[in-house]
Amino acid sequence: MSVSEDRSWTARIRGRAVGALPPERLLPDKQPSYVASWIYIFGVLSLASLVMLIATGCILALKGPGWWHFTGVGHFFNSMHLWSVELFFFFMVIHLWGKYWMAAWRGGRARVWMTGAVTFLVAIPCALTGYVSQQNFDAQWISTQAKDAMNSVGVGAFFNLLNFGQMYSYHVLLLPVAVVGLVIAHVLLVRRHGVVPPFELREIAERPAQPPEQAQQADPAQPAGPVPPAQREPQT
Amino acid sequence: MAAVFNLNHHASYVHWHFFQMAVPNVIVIIVMLAVFVAAIFAPFPRHGGGDSSS
Numbered sequence: 001m002s003v004s005e006d007r008s009w010t011a012r013i014r015g016r017a018v019g020a021l022p023p024e025r026l027l028p029d030k031q032p033s034y035v036a037s038w039i040y041i042f043g044v045l046s047l048a049s050l051v052m053l054i055a056t057g058c059i060l061a062l063k064g065p066g067w068w069h070f071t072g073v074g075h076f077f078n079s080m081h082l083w084s085v086e087l088f089f090f091f092m093v094i095h096l097w098g099k100y101w102m103a104a105w106r107g108g109r110a111r112v113w114m115t116g117a118v119t120f121l122v123a124i125p126c127a128l129t130g131y132v133s134q135q136n137f138d139a140q141w142i143s144t145q146a147k148d149a150m151n152s153v154g155v156g157a158f159f160n161l162l163n164f165g166q167m168y169s170y171h172v173l174l175l176p177v178a179v180v181g182l183v184i185a186h187v188l189l190v191r192r193h194g195v196v197p198p199f200e201l202r203e204i205a206e207r208p209a210q211p212p213e214q215a216q217q218a219d220p221a222q223p224a225g226p227v228p229p230a231q232r233e234p235q236t
Numbered sequence: 237m238a239a240v241f242n243l244n245h246h247a248s249y250v251h252w253h254f255f256q257m258a259v260p261n262v263i264v265i266i267v268m269l270a271v272f273v274a275a276i277f278a279p280f281p282r283h284g285g286g287d288s289s290s
Contacts, residue, residue, distance in 0.1 A: 036282060038275035090264070094272050 026191050034197055039102075042095035043190075049088035050183060054176070056081040061172055065135035085127055092120060104196040112193055115186040119179060126175035129167045143167070 059077050060068050068074040096116070105113035132143040143161040150156040160166055248259040 036280045038278050038280055039272075042275070090268060094268055094275065097272050098275070 021188065021192055026188075028191075032195060032197065035195055039098045040195065042091045042098060045091040046088060046095055047183070047187075049084050049091055050179075052084040053081065053088055054180070056084055057172065057176070069136065081130075085130065089123070089127070092123070096120060099196070102196060102198055106196060107193065109189075109193045109196055112186065112189040112196075115182050115189060119182040119186060122175060122178050122182060126171065126179055129171035129175060132161055133164065133168045133171045135164070 056077050060074075060081055063074060063077075068078040099113070099116065104116075128142075128146060132139050132146060147156065147161045150159055150161060250257050250259060250262050
């Protein structure tokens with residue numbers, strides 16, 4: 001690398017980006033053998049639902065409420081948008097359950113877990129602002145109920161759920177940008193740290209049992225019994 | 237075309253002490269639990285090209 005490249009901020013960013021995520025890790029053509037399980041597909045199913053959500057949402061935004069309420073094609077895309085969000089949360093919650101029970105924060109994957117958890121939390125108001133942006137009596141009912149909920153927890157001064165313009169802006173711009181940004185960060189972190197492996201159940205089962213008194217003598221600070229896999233996992 | 241489900245009536249709720257939830261939501265949660273369990277125990281199809289690992 002020449003001196004001019006060292007001083008160039010684009011070259012430094014490129015070097016750091018390629019160092020953190022080499023192309024073969026960013027777009028791998030092989031996966032670990034333990035990924036061959038149905039429980040590992042719910043992340044990508046959530047991603048597919050998100051793509052459908054954004055695509056149908058863009059079409060709805062282009063055409064407007066009159067189109068999605070009063071035409072057959074509009075009803076179709078409105079329903080596609082609704083069922084995409086239903087499936088998005090359906091798959092995302094199962095993804096969350098699976099990753100929680102396999103302690104997906106192991107092996108230096110705390111940021112992977114946190115970006116996923118925050119994405120879930122941000123997606124909830126993203127969906128809520130969509131329900132109050134429908135421009136029908138259903139939206140009016142939901143917004144009045146949600147307004148009371150916001151007031152009851154002390155944040156009613158910051159959001160007016162009866163304000164269609166404000167809720168629509170949140171729904172089509174601010175919150176989707178946040179969700180997509182978090183999802184991109186989440187996927188890049190997964191690619192950087194790799195997919196979390198399952199617990200090593202066989203190794204735990206075959207390890208000879210250690211008497212509790214010996215374990216206490218060896219290290220009083222450590223609990224007796226086999227070391228949990230989360231602690232044995234090498235840091236990546 | 238008629239709707240598969242007739243929605244022209246009040247929603248049904250499951251109510252037990254403090255717990256109250258619409259029947260469709262209860263059904264969705266049960267289906268999610270069933271899919272979760274099935275995803276853990278259902279065999280995953282493997283390609284004939286050999287096992288890959290990285």
